[in-house]
Amino acid sequence: MSEVNPSKRMPNHRRGLATALLTIAFVFVCLSSQAEAQGLTVGFYENSCPTVEAIIWESMRNSYNQDPTVAPGVLRLSFHDCFVRGCDASVLLDGEEAEKTAAINVNLHGFEAIDAAKAAVEAACPNTVSCADILQFAARDSVTLTGGEGWDVSGGRRDSLVSSYVDPPLGLPLQTDTVSELLANFAEKNLNAAHMVALSGGHSIGIAHCQYVTDRLYDYPSSDTGSDPTLPSDMQATLKTECPNAAATPELNVDEVTPDTFDSQYFNNIVKGRGLLASDQRLMDDKATSDAVLANNGPDFGGNFGRAMVVMARYNVLTGNAGQIRTNCRQVN
Numbered sequence: 001m002s003e004v005n006p007s008k009r010m011p012n013h014r015r016g017l018a019t020a021l022l023t024i025a026f027v028f029v030c031l032s033s034q035a036e037a038q039g040l041t042v043g044f045y046e047n048s049c050p051t052v053e054a055i056i057w058e059s060m061r062n063s064y065n066q067d068p069t070v071a072p073g074v075l076r077l078s079f080h081d082c083f084v085r086g087c088d089a090s091v092l093l094d095g096e097e098a099e100k101t102a103a104i105n106v107n108l109h110g111f112e113a114i115d116a117a118k119a120a121v122e123a124a125c126p127n128t129v130s131c132a133d134i135l136q137f138a139a140r141d142s143v144t145l146t147g148g149e150g151w152d153v154s155g156g157r158r159d160s161l162v163s164s165y166v167d168p169p170l171g172l173p174l175q176t177d178t179v180s181e182l183l184a185n186f187a188e189k190n191l192n193a194a195h196m197v198a199l200s201g202g203h204s205i206g207i208a209h210c211q212y213v214t215d216r217l218y219d220y221p222s223s224d225t226g227s228d229p230t231l232p233s234d235m236q237a238t239l240k241t242e243c244p245n246a247a248a249t250p251e252l253n254v255d256e257v258t259p260d261t262f263d264s265q266y267f268n269n270i271v272k273g274r275g276l277l278a279s280d281q282r283l284m285d286d287k288a289t290s291d292a293v294l295a296n297n298g299p300d301f302g303g304n305f306g307r308a309m310v311v312m313a314r315y316n317v318l319t320g321n322a323g324q325i326r327t328n329c330r331q332v333n
Contacts, residue, residue, distance in 0.1 A: 039319030044155030049125035073110030078139035086316025088160035131329035132157035148262030151306030158323035197292035210243035
């Protein structure tokens, strides 16, 4: 029996719908296949270390209970890892010329929490789970521990053998970057404008030091006073008191309202013109990103952030036989 062409027995409007659905399905399969081709899958350790996520969660909870600052610290570590060489745990390596010694990384925090998680995982599943994967699981846990939404984290990354202080200044975004410069940087990591804005919400539980805000207080371009004229006067007065110069080191909450809770208040601050960092406030002031800021100023932020983290965590990963599974996150085997 010859096969009947389905298009000959299907009404035109249904044929168009079927074509659209097939196209969507094809795109979804291609995206899924792309992730699988990288060797990253959700449940990667289902057979080799089935309790790994529970182990990391318990370890992170213990670290967080002892020191709540490890949550924003570990989340920031995940960004600084992925944006330099890719998500390969290179930021965790010790050494006189390692990434963590770069000036832009001098205030990184949370390494001990990752050490503790790695030790707990190694005790249960020796030589099995990479530091790169542990860092991504721990970043997700940092968000949920502070009240945010979780997301499915893929596993399968392996650890880098290389870490250089030369790389961070080349790969990481700066607080002085324009929106165009930020978009170009994120695009190199396969992240679009919506991803970039959502990921900026990581500042919801972050801190900044004076060196990152004095450009808005004393040396602002095209300003007679040297201060950013868009900075609210009460914020400006407070910041000048806390930051008499760039060398001052108080810890400034990036989110002035709910600094310990992972929520969308960070975006609400920006909408009101009260973003602490110049690069954050520019997201609202630029037409290329303002709509995304408004879209995250509410309940959709949690889901948007998780989806952006999934994309970021796939960037330039080592899988298969590349790299290694470090037994100690601070040094190569």
